Amino acid sequence: MSYHSMDGKTEAPTSPRRARALNLRKAACRAMSALIVLPCLGSTMAFAQASEPLEPQEMTDRFGVIDAIERGDAVALSQLMETSTKPAIRAFAEAGLYRVKMDPGRSNEAAATCISLSRRANDHVQELACTMIQVGNFLLEERPVAWATGVRHIRQSFYPDLRRQYGPLFALRQLENGVDLDAIAHLAEAAPPSATKEGDATDLPFHKIRKGELNPVSTLGLTAVDLLSGPTAFDAIPDTAGFMTLLNEPTARALGILPGPSWLSPARDRSVRSSLGVLPTLVIGHDTLSRVPVAVVSAATPNILGLSTLRRLGYISLSMRHMSVGGRQHRACSRPLTMRSDLIGTNAKVMIPIKVDGKPVNAVFDSGFDGELEQYGIVDPADLAGTKKTVKVATAMGQVDTKYVERAKRVDNGVSEREIVVRTRPSDGAVRYVAGMAILKGAVMDLDFVSGTACVRADATVTP
Structure with missing residues (x-):
């Protein structure tokens, strides 16, 4: 059997041990490239491809953790926590496990331990990986400015040294050339997001998104719900596969948010503008959320109610006909949310x-x-x-x-x-x-x- 090296040349057969090592190296490079990609916010149907899953014998190092996080595999992360002989890997797996379980607080605690252990071991690659997961948790907590500050720290501190040390093999290009962090820094985060409230369930019936002054397109099915921010009513698609709430330009302008310098990853159409803003309030059923960060794009796209905002509602129930918000007390559920x-x-x-x-x-x-x-x-x-x-x-x-x-x-x-x-x-x-x-x-x-x-x-x- 022959295989291909990193530069694409065909090489002669070699020992299984050598082949596994080279496969691991290739998988590691794919993982480190994939983990930095900054995909479009609130994508309703786009699906970012992940790296190939690693072989069982390869699930003992940092790239096994990365792959398990990208697959949402809580079982693999739990096993790594129990079986790895390296404390830093166990801490990294724990940080990944609580990321997968959507508990950013506990994930950050484990990431901090991983960072400390990695520094002691002079393992700066793992320090980078654990710092990234810590920074990434800020977005789940709806703290985009803290996220941008953390990414800036990564860009300007130890990552350039690693880039020089490892050369093209370690070229995380989206981290180097991705979002415009200055476009985020103007946002104020003087107050934390409002706490989740529990109350009676509110049923929000789905309807086809309404094409009109606040919506340039109406091409999707019956998945939109009505929202309110101040005096402005608009509809949006609840999106469990888009991490942030996103507004199209007409809706954002009606709410007083204007697109600024681009901070999303480069668009196919470079005329598309994007920025971030904050809604003072957002009414969803009987719940009123305060200080909701939103992304704004000038492309013709529906409004999207993203995952980071949905999780602040505490409990939601989805069927093909409606979304129910609140009313947790009558549900008995034990399967982990991942x-x-x-x-x-x-x-x-x-x-x-x-x-x-x-x-x-x-x-x-x-x-x-x-x-x-x-x-x-x-x-x-x-x-x-x-x-x-x-x-x-x-x-x-x-x-x-x-x-x-x-x-x-x-x-x-x-x-x-x-x-x-x-x-x-x-x-x-x-x-x-x-x-x-x-x-x-x-x-x-x-x-x-x-x-x-x-x-x-x-x-x-x-x-x-």
């Missing part, structure tokens, strides 16, 4: 356990996607056999064309099993699944951000 993300925190997505053709998988649950299931990567070559179709996908940077092949697969959402048509797209990495709202046919998904649990249950309001 998400996947990159280390820097800009790519957080809630996970949902499903079965595809009888195989249990963790899929990204994207409530901003009104379809059932999409597959990135192939299980076997037959997955890509057939006529390729093209569809426009709505993202935070506007609409893009994407090609896919339709394949019939049996999918179990935890309540019922049925055969559905899955859109399959090629991918260089391992197979990834993205489940949309239609995966909840006959079911309800409860997300309890306070207790850290999530369950899929039968929808009692739907007649079998």
Whole structure:
């Protein structure tokens, strides 16, 4: 068997041990490249591909931790905490575990321990990784200025030394050339976000997003809810696969927020402007949140209610017909709520356990996607056999064309099993699944951000 080196040249066969070492090196480079990518905020249907999963024997170093975080694999992180003989790796795995469980406070405590241990061991690569996860947690806490300050510290402190030491192998280009941190620094963070309140449940019915003065497009399904900020009413898509609340330019202008210098990763259309702002209040059902950070883009995109804002509501319940906010007291749920993300925190997505053709998988649950299931990567070559179709996908940077092949697969959402048509797209990495709202046919998904649990249950309001 032959294999390819880092520069793409074919080399002669070698020992299994040498081959595993080189594969690990390649996987490490993919992971370190993937973890720095700063994807578009609030992307409703775009899916960032992650690096390939590592082999079991490779799950004993820092790149095993990185991969598990990117896959949202709490089980692997728990195992690493128990089995690793290196205290710094155990601390890093713990920081990753609580990131995956959406507990940024405990994640930061473990990251601080990892940073201290890494410095003592003179392991500056791991210090960088643990610092990134610590900084990334600020976004989940809706603290974009603290996030920007932390990224600036990374850029200006030890990362340049590591870059010089390791050369092109360690070129984290998005960290070097990505967001405009100065565009964030003007935001004031004088007061912490308001505390989550618990009250009676409020049902917010879904409707098709309204095209009009505050919405330049109306191409998505029945997933929008009504919101209020000051005297301005607008609608937005609850998006469990977009980490931050995002406003299009017309809505932002109506709310007094104007796009400034770009701080998102470079858009396909460089005429797109983007910035950050803060809503003094945001009314969602019976809940009023204060000081809500929002991203603003000038692209023709719907408004998006992102994951970092949704988690401040404490408890939400999603079905194909409505979103329920509050009313935690009548729910009994024990399955851990997990998400996947990159280390820097800009790519957080809630996970949902499903079965595809009888195989249990963790899929990204994207409530901003009104379809059932999409597959990135192939299980076997037959997955890509057939006529390729093209569809426009709505993202935070506007609409893009994407090609896919339709394949019939049996999918179990935890309540019922049925055969559905899955859109399959090629991918260089391992197979990834993205489940949309239609995966909840006959079911309800409860997300309890306070207790850290999530369950899929039968929808009692739907007649079998």
